Amino acid sequence: MTPADAELFQQQMGRPPRGVIGVAYRCDHGVPAVVQTAPRLPDGTPFPTMYYLCCKTLNSAVGRMESSGLMARMTQRLANDADLAAGYRRAHESYLATRNALGDLGIDVTAGGMPDRVKCLHVLIAHSLAVGRGVNPLGDEAVDALGDYFAGEAACARLD
Numbered sequence: 633m634t635p636a637d638a639e640l641f642q643q644q645m646g647r648p649p650r651g652v653i654g655v656a657y658r659c660d661h662g663v664p665a666v667v668q669t670a671p672r673l674p675d676g677t678p679f680p681t682m683y684y685l686c687c688k689t690l691n692s693a694v695g696r697m698e699s700s701g702l703m704a705r706m707t708q709r710l711a712n713d714a715d716l717a718a719g720y721r722r723a724h725e726s727y728l729a730t731r732n733a734l735g736d737l738g739i740d741v742t743a744g745g746m747p748d749r750v751k752c753l754h755v756l757i758a759h760s761l762a763v764g765r766g767v768n769p770l771g772d773e774a775v776d777a778l779g780d781y782f783a784g785e786a787a788c789a790r791l792d
Contacts, residue, residue, distance in 0.1 A: 637664050644688045650674065653734070656683055656762035665690055666758045671735040681743045682731045683758035693778055694754050702777065706750040706770050716769060721747040723768035727759060744771075 633641075633652050640663055641649045651673040657666035665687040673679050685691055710717045724747035728740060744755030753774045760771030 633664075633667065640664055641667065641686050644686050649686075651679055652684075656758075659687070663687065666761045668762065671731050671737050678737050678739075680731070680737060680739065680741050681755055682727065682734070683743075683755065683762040685754045685758040685761075690757075690778075691754060694757055694774070697774065697777060698753050702774070703745075703750040703753060706773070707745070710749065710770075717747075719769040723747075723759070723771070726763070726767055730763075 633649065633654050637655055638649055638652075641652070649667060651670040653668045653670055655664040655666070656668040657664075659665050665685065667684050667686050669679055669682055669684055671679060671682070685694065710720060724742050727742040727746065731737070731742070743752065744759070745751035746756075750756065750770060756768060756771035757774045757778070758771075760768045760775050765772050765775075
């Protein structure tokens with residue numbers, strides 16, 4: 633993460649970055665939209681959320697999706713679709729392996745509710761954007777549900 637990235641992060645989040653290892657996803661304009669964090673913050677506090685969505689416009693769009701009831705519908709689908717549940721469990725295992733390679737927290741908790749429920753679309757979207765399509769099926773679906781947000785990605789580049 634460059635000093636310029638850190639400044640953009642602070643503009644977007646209203647606070648300086650903590651425990652950031654690097655930028656995991658940039659919008660088409662080069663603005664950091666997802667950062668990767670260490671498993672522990674500099675003070676030693678465990679921080680299991682490895683991929684952190686840091687674009688305020690994207691965070692707002694995802695917040696609106698969360699308030700629509702999408703998480704409950706996704707969680708219900710996990711209970712009724714064995715293939716989807718297996719793919720989501722693999723996403724959890726992949727996330728855990730990557731985080732443990734950086735520093736093992738000694739817990740099997742990942743983020744976003746994985747592997748059994750959906751409790752945070754911000755985390756699932758950040759995961760999918762950071763690692764690419766095909767790893768987290770519900771993260772990919774949530775990215776797709778953002779629709780026009782990614783058409784030109786103008787929202788990420790504006791730091792009004």
